[in-house]
Amino acid sequence: MEQKIIALPRLNKLTPTVESTALKLMEEAGELAQAIGKFRGMSGEQIQVEEEEVMRAITRELLDVAQTAVSLMFVLEEHYGVDIQQALKEHVDKLRRKGYLA
Incomplete structure (x- = not known):
């Protein structure tokens, strides 16, 4: 199973x-x-932004989401005494039961 591991x-x-x-x-x-929507033109605006800048902006926002999710963990x-490691295993x-992982 391929993984992306980050520590925040x-x-x-x-x-x-x-x-x-x-x-x-x-x-x-x-x-x-x-x-994602604005830089892809989904807002109806005609925006000319380089693909690299779009990906940087999306990555920044994605990391903000990840940081906030980790904060909630x-x-x-x-x-509340939640065991995140056990929850991660479950x-x-x-994901395996649903067929998302080999």
Whole structure:
């Protein structure tokens, strides 16, 4: 199974909650969708942007989504005792059952 492993830091200058972090995650996902749509001309605007710049913008927004998701994982672990490693194992098992992994 091919994997993409990234390590993102715990943000220590914030006091996130499940609710605030979930809202932030939706905001960041919206910004990712906006970057994809706008730069691909889906907004109706005629925008001339180099492909490389488009991919950089999409990558920046994608990493913001990932950072926020990781922040929510820290909240779940620290405040609610969620075992993210066990949840990850169950997630991969689910992907296998659904036929998404060989």
